[in-house]
Amino acid sequence: MSEATRSPLPDVIVIGGGIQGCSTALHLARRGVKVLLIEKDHVGRHASGVNAGGVRRLGRHFAEVPLSVASMEIWQSIKDLVDDDCGFESHGQIKVAETEAELATQRARVERTRLLGFTHEELIGQAELRDLVPAIAPNCVGAIICRSDGAAMPYRTTLAFKRKAESLGARILEGVHVTALKHIGQVWRVESEDGTHEAPIIVNCAGAWADRIAAQLGEPVPLEVIAPMLMITARMPAFVKPVIGAQGRTLSFKQYDNGTVLIGGGYRGRPNRDTNWTDLDFGKLADNARTAAALFPIMAGAEIVRAWAGIEARMPDDIPVIGPSLTSEGVFHAFGFSAHGFQLGPAVGRVMAELITTGATNVPIDGFGIGRFDTVRAA
């Protein structure tokens, strides 16, 4: 006997238990929608649980700025939404310029952001940078700062979204692999190792595995499976509060209150999405280490105790796919966040819930349609 006949039919099935799927389930449940979320491993197992935790509007692709700003409003009172502060701390995010040319690029960026009507990015000079980050290398000449950006604990956050969604009536199935999707009459039949589930609406939040769902719907996408690497040090004396990036290098750098320092920058390991395995590339981590030591001389003596990588999806234009399927009625996509989806999670769930329940959203998501890829138009 199928699962569907034993329990009341859900209105929506969300595939994928990362931050986007859990947030979508939560926002739907808040609106009284019956949701079933199906996750192949456990919630937060991949990118959503092991990313750098950056809660960053700074430096976003212009298409993402409105969504990112909308999400930050949710982050500011995240506890009201999920009953947990998610470890969110807002000591600002700073992207340093090491040359006058880099600073000029940053000035142009800030001006353009203002013309679009956003004021969260500010340019600061060398003196203020030194004041805010005394440990920074003396060659840095200025920076862009987003003062209320910050960082949170990724796994704890994703789990908080899951728990709150469950408390509002969402059902979460973990360790269940979706094997096929079939449209039968007005409902979608989701086949899994655990049996069959049915709902009129499907949301594809399957991250690095989302292209397989899209392909089944006749809209294959050029999704690249990536494994951005991170490393963390043993405890060090406190020397930096904000999260630091760099204009001319790939770096993401943060010291936690407990003294450990997280170092990333999007250098990639080698993922295998069929085995959930990632091999690290220490040649690239060495470059990451050189960058950290160049910007923070104190780091030369730091002890690296762990390095890791999570598996996630990257789209060719580095922005996500958000919106309805073009081939299949009742199917929506939210995937391909290209290594910077964590901060967007709270708003993406709300946008998906709005799209599903009202057919529209006030947050501009025009740039994210699945139709932007040649593969989809050709299909």
Place this chain on the structure above:
Amino acid sequence: MTTEPELKSDYDVAIVGAGPAGLAAAAVTAGCGLSTVLLDENPGAGGQVYRAIETTPVRDPKILDRDYTDGQDLILDLKDTTAQHVRNAVVWSLAQDGEIGVSIDGRAHMLRAKRTILATGAMERPFPIPGWTLPGVMTAGGAQTLLKASGIVPEGRIVMAGCGPLLWLCAYQLLQAGCNVQAILDTTDPAAQRSSIRHAARFATSPYVTKGVKLMAAVRRKIRVITGVTALAAHGDGQLETVTYSAKLGPVDRMTADHLLLHHGVIPNVNLAMSVGISHTWDDLQLCWTPNVDSFGTTSISGIAIAGDGAGIAGALAAQCRGRLAGIAAVRAIESNATGLPDELTVRRDLTHAMRGRRFLDHLYRPSRAFRIPTGDTIVCRCEEITADQIKATVALGVEGPNQMKSFLRCGMGPCQGRLCGTTVTELIADVRGVSPQDVGYYRLRPPVKPITLAELAGLPQTEDATKAVVRL
């Protein structure tokens, strides 16, 4: 054998660990002409059991006993080969494609081998009792390491506690070295003793039996042995002062001590093996994670084998045989026409002999639940000072395994990354959840499996990808 510290970028065979398994494996592969590198983090070969065999300052053979000097034969077997033994080589990473990250004297290197044999041996089982983090409390194995490598012994009143062959061997060695061992608090579980009896006859034919019986008798003549010990705890103000215990469920007794040496048997050191993704199974008899291997040490990851106690505890004599078998498999995989291989059947016969009576020891010295699954405010994770009660409370929140727990407690996130507490944490969570440790799983171990400095990492050569990554901006 050379001890050339300069590494090549490629080898036929890389062996990690120069204990009995690693030395024996290297002798086979290098003996057949394969380029072989033997990486070991110690200043000399020998592993734990034959530690510092070439350099020990302890010259009196009575102290360390005759079996210790047997290690010299393994070194001799390697002497005439081309194997490159690299000392002070800390292996901190192994990838599924065979790439190895190693640091030597503060410099990091990457190298590759067609076949890798992990001979990383055993580590002492964590022994979490109240007060075990006090200065003055250490493991018996730690004390033995100091004795072998540096000739240093604990001064003052020593109390030893726990069970297992190594506890008795260490007590014997400390006695021979003139130490003041006041008592052995024997925690051997009476129920385990009963269940071991049916394996006793087999143990009577073990190569270890004569030595074991003599050694225990010698220790009992000189040291007070208190059996049936439970409720063991260490006390002191910033330093060990007293040890309390209950014998045979009697009233709590107290003993003053300057040193408490704890030992509860050894378990495979799985850190490197787990970090490369080799599949493991929880062994309900030995109460530890054991890699899934065949009789050649072949693992679930192609090209990577495990030999010796790292593949399941069986002792030094068995480790040599398992090292030879892993060596034979590596040679056959790389050079099918190789000559000079040892006779496989002889090695297997030696292995069977070395393994005789193992089950008796496994049953007899199976540590009791109370010493594996701590309660109350006993520290479990030493790095982050996380207690048993904190872990239990987190499980009550719905956390199902050690990895999810990290976000709540930082348990296993300190400098040792769970290398010391992992087994305890798994068993504790399993106990609270009422499931098997197999269902709870283990920490997802990641490289570096030993800490390296950022400067060491930064010293690796520039990659082409990195240049591209910067240009992409």
